[in-house]
Amino acid sequence: MTSLDSATEPASKPAPKPARELPDVSQLVVGVLGGTGDQGRGLALRLARAGQQVIIGSRDAARAEAAAAGLGDGLGVRGADNATVARESDVVIVAVPWDGHAATLSALREELAGKIVVDCVNPLGFDKQGAYALKPEEGSAAQQAAALLPDSRVTAAFHHLSAVLLQDESVERIDTDVMVLGEERAATDVVQALAERIPGMRGVFAGRLRNAHQVEALVANLISVNRRYKAHAGLRITDV
Amino acid sequence: MTSLDSATEPASKPAPKPARELPDVSQLVVGVLGGTGDQGRGLALRLARAGQQVIIGSRDAARAEAAAAGLGDGLGVRGADNATVARESDVVIVAVPWDGHAATLSALREELAGKIVVDCVNPLGFDKQGAYALKPEEGSAAQQAAALLPDSRVTAAFHHLSAVLLQDESVERIDTDVMVLGEERAATDVVQALAERIPGMRGVFAGRLRNAHQVEALVANLISVNRRYKAHAGLRITDV
Numbered sequence: 509m510t511s512l513d514s515a516t517e518p519a520s521k522p523a524p525k526p527a528r529e530l531p532d533v534s535q536l537v538v539g540v541l542g543g544t545g546d547q548g549r550g551l552a553l554r555l556a557r558a559g560q561q562v563i564i565g566s567r568d569a570a571r572a573e574a575a576a577a578g579l580g581d582g583l584g585v586r587g588a589d590n591a592t593v594a595r596e597s598d599v600v601i602v603a604v605p606w607d608g609h610a611a612t613l614s615a616l617r618e619e620l621a622g623k624i625v626v627d628c629v630n631p632l633g634f635d636k637q638g639a640y641a642l643k644p645e646e647g648s649a650a651q652q653a654a655a656l657l658p659d660s661r662v663t664a665a666f667h668h669l670s671a672v673l674l675q676d677e678s679v680e681r682i683d684t685d686v687m688v689l690g691e692e693r694a695a696t697d698v699v700q701a702l703a704e705r706i707p708g709m710r711g712v713f714a715g716r717l718r719n720a721h722q723v724e725a726l727v728a729n730l731i732s733v734n735r736r737y738k739a740h741a742g743l744r745i746t747d748v
Numbered sequence: 749m750t751s752l753d754s755a756t757e758p759a760s761k762p763a764p765k766p767a768r769e770l771p772d773v774s775q776l777v778v779g780v781l782g783g784t785g786d787q788g789r790g791l792a793l794r795l796a797r798a799g800q801q802v803i804i805g806s807r808d809a810a811r812a813e814a815a816a817a818g819l820g821d822g823l824g825v826r827g828a829d830n831a832t833v834a835r836e837s838d839v840v841i842v843a844v845p846w847d848g849h850a851a852t853l854s855a856l857r858e859e860l861a862g863k864i865v866v867d868c869v870n871p872l873g874f875d876k877q878g879a880y881a882l883k884p885e886e887g888s889a890a891q892q893a894a895a896l897l898p899d900s901r902v903t904a905a906f907h908h909l910s911a912v913l914l915q916d917e918s919v920e921r922i923d924t925d926v927m928v929l930g931e932e933r934a935a936t937d938v939v940q941a942l943a944e945r946i947p948g949m950r951g952v953f954a955g956r957l958r959n960a961h962q963v964e965a966l967v968a969n970l971i972s973v974n975r976r977y978k979a980h981a982g983l984r985i986t987d988v
Contacts, residue, residue: 528977637956637958638955638956639959640958640959641959641961641962643883670987683986684986687969689969712973712977713972713973713976713977714969714970714972714973715878715968715969715971715972715973716877716878716972718877718880719879719880719881719965719968719969719972721881721962721965722881722961722962722963722965722966722968722969723962723966723969725959725961725962726962726963726966728955728959728962729927729929729954729955729959729962729963730954730985731955732953732954732955732956732959733952733953733954733955733985733988736953737768737952737953737987737988739987739988740987741985741986741987741988742985742986742987743983743984743985743986744983744984744985744986745970745973745981745982745983745984746923746924746981746982746983746984747910747977747979747980747981747982748973748977748979748981
């Protein structure tokens with residue numbers, strides 16, 4: 509079989525770990541497309557609580573404003589239509605339903621030009637046996653985003669978070685790692701740093717976009733874990 | 749987007765976790781097809797050190813015997829040709845190279861009838877950008893095994909282990925979770941219990957075989973992690 513270690517040297521003594529220095533992202537404006545959904549609202553809440561400036565986006569500006577208001581005063585979260593959010597943000601998290609993914613992004617190509625786009629969409633189907641992975645023609649939701657947004661800096665991250673935990677105000681820490689994928693190190697570093705603004709989270713670089721499908725699809729497995737163990741499962745990567 | 753929690757109830761107060769009682773597997777004989785490779789030899793070593801009776805298999809009985817002898821005296825590991833191993837084992841781990849997977853299993857259909865088969869093969873390709881997932885026609889290596897072995901109890905597990913750590917005699921514990929997939933609970937329970945014989949490991953049920961592809965393919969991401977962080981990455985599932 510193909511070994512996990514094929515690309516690494518044998519290490520009897522652990523080598524010193526490379527520094528995990530990431531940029532300061534505290535001044536970046538983060539937009540969340542699909543910010544009225546559970547995952548989007550949860551991420552908006554967590555990032556805003558961490559001091560990030562956040563704008564929630566929706567097709568309908570009024571719904572976005574209502575969702576932003578619902579997060580409570582003092583966090584400074586605004587709501588706006590998707591195009592405004594895309595224009596006014598430095599980093600744009602895509603948390604729309606999979607069936608609206610292509611249409612939403614196609615319509616925002618100009619507004620998203622030059623922006624760091626963070627796709628966190630999991631294309632899944634459900635039947636009576638539970639969840640299963642859908643395989644987008646482009647390979648993954650993230651690759652679809654990259655194809656539709658040739659002028660954006662597309663990354664993928666935040667797939668494995670429990671929207672229940674994200675939205676639960678009584679939960680202080682979310683102890684999980686965030687796998688971050690992308691082609692350009694400066695962009696993935698920003699996304700890792702953004703993940704690490706949230707207490708308990710770590711951003712871990714986990715490959716190029718061509719390997720995004722399995723990261724998205726793994727949510728089907730975590731749903732099985734959740735069912736079996738009545739859990740809100742997340743992932744930690746060991747030895748990093 | 750499709751939320752990770754869609755199949756679980758909201759839980760403001762954590763529900764009591766279901767018991768993780770697993771069967772006693774200490775008396776089962778474990779065969780390892782492809783036991784002369786790094787992953788197979790590593791698994792054989794760990795299971796034998798845990799007190800399991802282990803037989804290493806290879807197309808060539810002499811090579812299997814040599815690999816078994818190489819693990820040292822006192823562990824009681826034997827070597828034999830693949831067919832003998834399949835016949836004499838209760839649980840058979842498939843750790844052959846992906847390109848020999850279909851042929852090896854096709855030839856052992858009768859010997860593997862009724863046995864618990866544990867596929868841990870990761871179909872990957874490599875190019876100058878690193879590793880990428882191959883997509884078997886059947887969906888995954890595990891589904892290919894299930895198609896070729898209709899009379900066996902096929903499961904999938906042990907994908908994300910570092911062969912370097914497995915084989916390093918100075919490493920006492922392997923702190924990682926083993927995702928176990930399969931259609932039949934009695935079989936996946938045995939495989940989980942087997943994983944838990946190894947100090948530090950936990951067996952976690954992670955879905956049906958139709959969701960095996962992403963578990964196999966995720967090794968490509970862990971290889972990226974290993975490169976970036978000079979690590980021997982593994983996974984832990986949180987909240988279980």
